[in-house]
Amino acid sequence: MSTTPHIRAASAExxxxxxxxxxxxxxxxxxxxAALSSAVFILSFPVTQRTALDRAPLTDVLTASVLGVDVAxxxxxxxxxxFVGIEFRTGAITEALLRLPRRSAVITAKALVIxxxxxxxxxxxxxxxxxxAVALAAALTGTSWSAxxxxxxxxxxxxxxxxxxxxxxxxxxxxxxxxxxxGSMAAGVLGALGLIVASMLAGxxxxxxxxxxxxxxxxxxxxxxxxxxxxxxxxxxxxxxAVIVLAAWVAIGWILAAWxxxxxxx
Amino acid sequence: xxxxxxxxxxxxxxxLTKRFxxxxxxxxxxxxxxxxxxxxFLGPNGAGKSTTLQMILGLTTPDAGTxxxxxxxxxxxxxxxxxxxxxxxxxxxxxxxxxxxxxxxAARLSGLNPDERTTRIxxxxxxxxxxxxxxxxxxxxxLGMRQRLxxxxxxxxxxxxxxxxxxxxxxxxxxxxxxxxxxxxxxxSGRTVLFSSHLLTEMALTADHVVIIRAGRLVADLxxxxxxxxxxxxxxxxxxxxxxLLASQAAAGRPSTPxxxxxxxxxxxxxxxxxxxxxxxxxxxLDELRLDEPGLEEVFLRLTTSRKAR
Numbered sequence: 001m002s003t004t005p006h007i008r009a010a011s012a013e014x015x016x017x018x019x020x021x022x023x024x025x026x027x028x029x030x031x032x033x034a035a036l037s038s039a040v041f042i043l044s045f046p047v048t049q050r051t052a053l054d055r056a057p058l059t060d061v062l063t064a065s066v067l068g069v070d071v072a073x074x075x076x077x078x079x080x081x082x083f084v085g086i087e088f089r090t091g092a093i094t095e096a097l098l099r100l101p102r103r104s105a106v107i108t109a110k111a112l113v114i115x116x117x118x119x120x121x122x123x124x125x126x127x128x129x130x131x132x133a134v135a136l137a138a139a140l141t142g143t144s145w146s147a148x149x150x151x152x153x154x155x156x157x158x159x160x161x162x163x164x165x166x167x168x169x170x171x172x173x174x175x176x177x178x179x180x181x182x183g184s185m186a187a188g189v190l191g192a193l194g195l196i197v198a199s200m201l202a203g204x205x206x207x208x209x210x211x212x213x214x215x216x217x218x219x220x221x222x223x224x225x226x227x228x229x230x231x232x233x234x235x236x237x238x239x240x241x242a243v244i245v246l247a248a249w250v251a252i253g254w255i256l257a258a259w260x261x262x263x264x265x266x
Numbered sequence: 267x268x269x270x271x272x273x274x275x276x277x278x279x280x281x282l283t284k285r286f287x288x289x290x291x292x293x294x295x296x297x298x299x300x301x302x303x304x305x306x307f308l309g310p311n312g313a314g315k316s317t318t319l320q321m322i323l324g325l326t327t328p329d330a331g332t333x334x335x336x337x338x339x340x341x342x343x344x345x346x347x348x349x350x351x352x353x354x355x356x357x358x359x360x361x362x363x364x365x366x367x368x369x370x371x372a373a374r375l376s377g378l379n380p381d382e383r384t385t386r387i388x389x390x391x392x393x394x395x396x397x398x399x400x401x402x403x404x405x406x407x408x409l410g411m412r413q414r415l416x417x418x419x420x421x422x423x424x425x426x427x428x429x430x431x432x433x434x435x436x437x438x439x440x441x442x443x444x445x446x447x448x449x450x451x452x453x454x455s456g457r458t459v460l461f462s463s464h465l466l467t468e469m470a471l472t473a474d475h476v477v478i479i480r481a482g483r484l485v486a487d488l489x490x491x492x493x494x495x496x497x498x499x500x501x502x503x504x505x506x507x508x509x510x511l512l513a514s515q516a517a518a519g520r521p522s523t524p525x526x527x528x529x530x531x532x533x534x535x536x537x538x539x540x541x542x543x544x545x546x547x548x549x550x551x552l553d554e555l556r557l558d559e560p561g562l563e564e565v566f567l568r569l570t571t572s573r574k575a576r
Contacts, residue, residue, distance in 0.1 A: 012372075016360070087360075092359060094358055099372065099376050
């Protein structure tokens with residue numbers, strides 16, 4: 001027998017993930033929906049931004065396409081919540097608990113696998129939607145392919161794109177922790193989506209309240225890291241504080257999940 | 267009751283208690299499960315068998331008492347899978363996994379290295395006769411095949427103790443015979459087996475020691491042969507009119523009770539020849555006269571059914 005419980009558990013969960021069909025379907029769905037929705041966001045630009053595409057700045061059009069990552073995030077939240085929730089729905093979680101000396105090892109293992117899958121899927125989704133965005137932007141804004149591609153690979157756009165890819169990773173982890181804490185897929189989905197909605201609604205609070213609430217929510221940290229939050233806005237934190245906020249949310253989520261799982265009777 | 271834990275026991279339970287709200291599911295339960303024997307765990311529905319097994323396995327926290335497996339709480343063993351294997355229900359399997367993937371997952375979780383995994387998975391698949399179904403998804407398996415898969419996972423690491431909750435459910439006669447043979451062989455190798463079942467005829471064929479609980483409390487804990495012989499109550503008589511005979515026997519200090527089917531009577535502490543002589547003397551016709559030798563089912567019902575209910 002070899003290795004620590006956490007490594008054994010992560011290895012086992014990885015093997016489990018590879019055998020199940022649903023994760024592949026959900027991952028593929030995330031990539032496809034990211035690409036499709038980026039196209040929708042570009043095509044709806046004249047309606048949402050009240051500017052015709054042929055008169056719109058290329059960078060604004062490409063920026064709109066990045067919202068496709070948010071769509072991928074929702075699908076990956078569902079994946080993460082399902083990957084945990086199904087263990088409780090079937091009772092299969094007990095099979096893992098019977099083989100590990102500490103219950104928290106299951107949580108860490110699932111989190112590592114979910115993080116790896118969501119990072120990979122988010123990157124693929126980001127690349128896919130960029131291909132779509134470059135093609136549409138070049139075709140609809142009267143810009144050349146090379147100019148559109150140059151804009152798409154500029155440091156600013158890449159920061160926005162891959163910084164936004166943090167959203168599916170962080171919220172998928174939070175969905176997993178919520179599913180562990182409350183023993184259901186629904187809790188995972190509602191918990192993560194609730195945080196996303198709360199982050200959006202925080203900006204509608206009175207200025208004083210928004211300045212206090214918005215920066216501590218995970219979406220503000222993601223927007224800061226990606227550059228979507230401009231300096232001086234209520235969401236802007238600074239890179240290091242933003243990383244700390246995200247790490248804190250992940251840590252708090254893990255602690256809550258471990259505390260609840262430890263106390264649960266099966 | 268021996269309040270000291272038995273270090274030689276495969277499983278040792280002392281004062282185990284669990285309440286769910288105001289209901290007490292397990293009430294000050296104590297017993298030992300010794301290696302080298304197949305121990306049956308019996309009780310009516312809701313007696314607390316599953317809750318007890320879950321507490322032994324550390325899945326449910328007791329409100330009081332202790333449960334030791336191989337001399338220590340299960341959580342104290344660094345390698346749980348080498349100590350205990352369990353089968354708690356076929357529903358605790360992910361339906362989307364293949365048979366092989368489930369065992370691969372269990373083997374990795376248990377810490378087997380790649381060579382060990384390959385060897386043990388092949389061995390347990392052969393043991394439970396699921397080799398041909400290795401690539402089939404669990405959702406496509408019959409109930410009996412899922413039971414065998416669950417058992418395969420339980421014995422993957424060749425544990426010292428085997429805890430099984432209703433392992434015979436869903437098995438066909440051939441499967442039941444196979445399971446019976448397997449459990450006896452497992453115990454005969456010096457290891458510990460505790461299994462619960464509602465199939466009392468199979469329990470009688472498989473177990474050589476029984477622990478019976480009712481409403482969470484211990485009712486009996488002894489070898490199966492002793493249980494049946496101690497339960498012998500007297501002589502069973504049947505006939506068109508037994509009143510004179512029963513009155514005579516009662517006057518002689520041998521009371522009677524109706525048989526469960528109500529067509530005769532069991533006369534306590536009696537010998538068949540005495541009853542025969544008495545019936546001849548009184549002119550009482552008898553259709554049946556035999557020693558009361560209850561089977562396990564009869565004993566179980568007597569022990570677990572209240573007098574009021576009877």
